[in-house]
Amino acid sequence: MSAHAAVEPAGATPRAKAIAAKVEAFVRDVIVPYEKDPRQGPHGPTEELVHEMRAKARAAGVLTPHILGDGDHLTQAETAYVLIRSGLSILGPTAVNTAAPDEGNMYLLGKVGSDAQKERFLKPLVEGRARSAFFMTEPALDGGAGSDPSMMKTTCRLDGNHWVINGRKAFITGAEGAKVGIVMAKSDEGACMFLVDLPDPAIRLERVLDTIDSSMPGGHAVVTIDNLRVPADQMLGASGDGFKYAQVRLSPARLSHCMRWLGACTRANEIATDYACRREAFGKTLIDHEGVGFMLAENLIDLKQAELMIDWCAGVLDGGSLGTAESSMAKVAVSEALMRIADRCVQVMGGMGVSGDTMVEQVFREVRAFRIYDGPTEVHKWSLAKKIKRDWKHARAG
Template identity: 70%
Template sequence: MFTPPPTERSRIIADRVERFVRDVVCPYESDARVGSHGPADDLVVELRAKARTAGLMTPHILADGSHLSQLETAAVLKRSGLSPLGPVALNTMAPDEGNMFLLAKVATDQQKARFLAPLVRGDVRSAFFMTEPAEDGGAGSDPSMLQTKAQRDGRDWVINGRKKFITGAEGASVGILMARTGEGERAHATMFLVDLPHPSIRTERVLDTMDSSMPGGHALVRIENLRVPPEQVLGEVDEGFRYAQVRLSPARLSHCMRWFGTVARADEIARAYATTRSAFGKLLVDHEGVGFMLADNLIDLQQAALMIDWCASVLDAGSAATTESSMAKVAVSEALFRVADRCVQILGGDGVSRDTIVEQAFRELRAFRIYDGPTEVHKWSLAKKIKRDALHVNRAG
């Protein structure tokens, strides 16, 4: 089911990751510490201790600090996702994985030592504060709608606003916060690094969402008179939107990688059930309705794997891959959701219970069709590009 790792080093790491997830992590899936807002912090610490002992903490970042290529990362992160707890244990989970990538690209040496190094070690978690409440007219899929404002006060910046759906804010130690800087036509965004918890960042509530794989859940937070010194500006002032693109394309592809692993395992469970369970005088797989669903799963999974690897190769070639990552996010999230849905159907009553991860895979993939940009927003973006390209061709002709 998994496409071959592109290099020998990625094959070795991916195989070790798969053995660790299947043998060590999967038995924790029924642990009482896995709650509706994700695994509890003490469970995260326990799992990461086992990953550290196995020499697999943050496996896509090598001992010298270098990062596997995106194509190599795909081979590893797909395997890490074989359990919903796998990315948590191995430190490949969102938002930490995307935040580490951004910090490695943009942060100063001092910022890397203070904020990035503990993340890479798996000692702490992080949060990315961008999305805002719709009721405030704030930013969702359109970051230009940012309402949170940062204003200069002497050397420092003072930030006020509200953020919503902030994954992992509860329990995080590192925050990357986007705020509007400037007004009117001069409005820009800037990213700030924040130590958490912070008295000026208050959780109003942790939202009850259908997904439950990410530690800390998704919070609604209020930011009141948060004072940030200039040395905690991430990158350049007013360049926040550009840095968001640096982060978002690889991050949405990493989501595809991880959830591919989870759904591939759900398909394994459905296959095992259909090839051992009999009804109406024959194995379920011999009933055309079931056998065809498994065949469709095979097709969708293969197409999703190839789409992930194609987009990864575009990123490795040096492209921002904005268009390609939108295409991959739509194609993969929709395909994997179809697979998860079929797995629920094949298992019948067991598919809607929590005796296996199939039910959770269905919930997580339904949420993923919205997270990191809904399908419709990405299609709209692609349609705009089609129009721009056509107008350019017409003018050139």
């Protein structure tokens, strides 16, 4: 091997390369033109647009590309290789069915759902016929669960062969228009997860929040759950298993966000680079001014570091670890790197960078939100600091 030969990520297997190539071609050729489609608003693309794009993805053979025909998943490293390509357009993950929260919910149901639950709730998600929502976060001013899930106030109690759920939830991505819900609530034994059909009159949509990001169908809703009755066989696992199952979902879903947004920032950097190589000022192209050229060089470094962090964390998960600390490290490193990249792209493009004429402005907004959801940077650092202290105590005791 040449000293200058590229070292490919672990996920660059022959099957992942073949799938990723089809996904990238589809996103660039078919989905990128939809970025100007008026059927998008502050709360994401309309259901009509989602169904239209997914129909094209289905016809192209790239719908839900990370789940194989026999139901098996690609490895996490292979998933990264594919999902990065799906993120090359803001609309790409929704179009090919790799978007949050559906991707994480499909992963969880595939791991812990019963055969009957998979047939009823997972199958329509994999087929792209339904969207889902994950009901965990609660309103902050109610003192409910956010970064600290132990503060959960939503309750569930057994009544005959049904569970009755009451509470409020906030920032529930995709609740409006979802057909499948995973609801977290607290019983006497601890946290529980329930599968529910949506819409349900007992789950009342209070409002869809206006947020800085706008890529996810249905936006982020505040809902009231009022005496929701759920059959006992729609509980995932047993009463009290909720936090254990949340851990199953947490690290892979956290890493998937990194994958998709790396794809978006890769494309934003392509747009900024093209602009800098074409635009002239003060007698030369922008890239020939060190202040601009150096920003793009730093983008290249941050993009590669983000890719390597994702590949490393994916390898940890593929090794059978929950990867809690590793996914925290990856989430912090990647989200902060992508924020720097998006910010530099805006800066390089000047006025064009803050306009809606390209996807760069939206990528900046989306990545800013990414630094908060799936755990703010500061919470992950705090968690890692606690681990450092635990490890230090353990080493001293040993």
